Amino acid sequence: MTEPAIRVDGLTKTYGRIAAVDGLSFAVEEGETVGLFGPNGAGKTTLLRMLAGLVRPTGGTITLGASELTPDDHGIYRRLGVVTHETMLYDALTARENLRVHADLHGLDDPAARCEAVLDTVGLRERASQRPDTFSHGLCKRLSLARALLHRPDVLLLDEPYTGLDQRSVADLAAVLDGFDDRTVVLTTHDIDRGVARCDRALVLDRGELRADVVLDGSAEAFESTYRRSIGLDEPGRDRTT
Amino acid sequence: MKAFLAAVLRIVRKDLRVESRTKGITTTTAVFALLVVLAFAFSFVKTFREPAVLGRGALWVAFVFGGTLGVTKAAAVEDRNAALDGLLVAPIDRSAVYLGKVTSTALFVFVVNVVTLGATTILLGYAPTPRTALAVVGVLAVAAVGFAAVGVVVATLTYRSGLDELALPLLLVPLVVPVLLAGVELTAALTAGAPLGSWLRLLCLYTGVLLLAGVATFEFVVEE
Numbered sequence: 230m231t232e233p234a235i236r237v238d239g240l241t242k243t244y245g246r247i248a249a250v251d252g253l254s255f256a257v258e259e260g261e262t263v264g265l266f267g268p269n270g271a272g273k274t275t276l277l278r279m280l281a282g283l284v285r286p287t288g289g290t291i292t293l294g295a296s297e298l299t300p301d302d303h304g305i306y307r308r309l310g311v312v313t314h315e316t317m318l319y320d321a322l323t324a325r326e327n328l329r330v331h332a333d334l335h336g337l338d339d340p341a342a343r344c345e346a347v348l349d350t351v352g353l354r355e356r357a358s359q360r361p362d363t364f365s366h367g368l369c370k371r372l373s374l375a376r377a378l379l380h381r382p383d384v385l386l387l388d389e390p391y392t393g394l395d396q397r398s399v400a401d402l403a404a405v406l407d408g409f410d411d412r413t414v415v416l417t418t419h420d421i422d423r424g425v426a427r428c429d430r431a432l433v434l435d436r437g438e439l440r441a442d443v444v445l446d447g448s449a450e451a452f453e454s455t456y457r458r459s460i461g462l463d464e465p466g467r468d469r470t471t
Numbered sequence: 472m473k474a475f476l477a478a479v480l481r482i483v484r485k486d487l488r489v490e491s492r493t494k495g496i497t498t499t500t501a502v503f504a505l506l507v508v509l510a511f512a513f514s515f516v517k518t519f520r521e522p523a524v525l526g527r528g529a530l531w532v533a534f535v536f537g538g539t540l541g542v543t544k545a546a547a548v549e550d551r552n553a554a555l556d557g558l559l560v561a562p563i564d565r566s567a568v569y570l571g572k573v574t575s576t577a578l579f580v581f582v583v584n585v586v587t588l589g590a591t592t593i594l595l596g597y598a599p600t601p602r603t604a605l606a607v608v609g610v611l612a613v614a615a616v617g618f619a620a621v622g623v624v625v626a627t628l629t630y631r632s633g634l635d636e637l638a639l640p641l642l643l644v645p646l647v648v649p650v651l652l653a654g655v656e657l658t659a660a661l662t663a664g665a666p667l668g669s670w671l672r673l674l675c676l677y678t679g680v681l682l683l684a685g686v687a688t689f690e691f692v693v694e695e
Binding site: 278281282283284285303304305306307309311313314315316317318319320321322326330331333334335336361376 | 474477478481482485488489492493548551552553554556557558559560561562563564565691694695
């Protein structure tokens with residue numbers, strides 16, 4: 230039996246007395262695309278940043294394949310590609326130079342060729358000599374994705390990949406992601422339609438707790454109903470803005 | 472070890488490239504340091520008859536304030552677009568990220584200090600012999616490393632915890648007082664041809680302690 234790509238056991242993150250993530254346990258199988266859904270403050274981004282090793286858990290464990298994610302095991306980052314709200318890029322460097330910095334840090338063989346390959350993948354070869362601060366939000370997102378894909382990670386972590394993108398940019402991004410269906414992907418989103426279209430499974434979080442674990446069948450309506458019930462959105466008196 | 476040093480060098484190279492494009496750290500810091508020297512010149516040059524005292528005073532005041540500005544600017548580069556997170560999700564030791572940042576920041580602070588030393592010579596009449604000037608440059612180099620060692624940690628902490636920029640000098644300056652004290656005393660001793668005493672040992676030891684403390688704490692500073 231193969232190990233799951235990601236296993237989370239009793240994961241907790243507290244800030245003072247507030248539990249941003251409260252005892253989460255779940256597993257993500259290899260090649261599976263899992264969406265993290267939930268209202269603002271549900272703990273989606275904190276969970277994703279813990280999976281990326283950017284936030285230190287207060288308790289619990291994260292295992293990638295057979296290896297536990299610890300701050301000292303730097304090699305494990307070769308398996309992870311991370312895209313957050315921020316681009317993680319330097320405005321003073323061109324798109325190509327930014328990718329080269331990360332390719333070098335990952336110790337890739339033939340980094341120049343790999344940079345050109347991912348620029349092609351995300352359709353940015355023409356703009357490679359330009360700086361990211363001249364890019365639209367959609368282009369920045371694509372460059373950010375190129376950075377995350379440089380080292381051919383097994384697991385992609387995407388935080389709100391569709392936020393702030395127009396229809397065309399969303400379609401472009403979806404086309405790029407379509408080429409990586411064999412990877413394990415964990416993404417957070419508020420966009421139920423796009424999330425359901427992209428994901429095999431949904432985890433619904435609310436106030437740091439796992440409220441539902443749903444296998445998706447492509448029906449956004451069916452999932453939305455489960456989602457609303459899971460976070461108590463249909464309960465009388467519940468704040469409908471969250 | 473080879474991979475560790477290669478990662479440090481890659482970060483330094485990246486910082487040098489970013490700075491070569493923007494000149495945001497060195498230009499701002501140098502202008503600020505020169506303004507400090509100019510302020511000294513306008514305030515004291517007609518009344519103060521000891522250029523060596525005036526020169527070293529201006530040099531180290533400019534070192535502290537210019538250096539603080541320098542580490543702030545260097546940390547701002549990593550804060551913009553959360554670029555530091557990009558380094559943290561790379562498969563490299565986080566102490567390599569720290570030492571890379573310390574090396575490049577120390578380099579920027581050092582270059583500005585050498586320019587400041589030249590300005591004190593021109594504007595304040597501080598004229599050490601070439602041999603003394605070389606020794607002072609050496610002291611400035613070690614002091615720049617000590618300053619950057621603690622500056623990188625404190626500036627990163629300030630940005631990542633969302634503290635006001637005012638918090639940076641309040642946290643940083645008390646920690647670099649031994650560096651400053653040793654630097655001033657060493658400059659005085661070198662200019663007067665007096666023995667360096669234990670100040671050089673203090674400067675080197677304290678810089679080493681700051682570096683070790685930085686390596687030990689950076690991991691916790693960058694993780695939320």
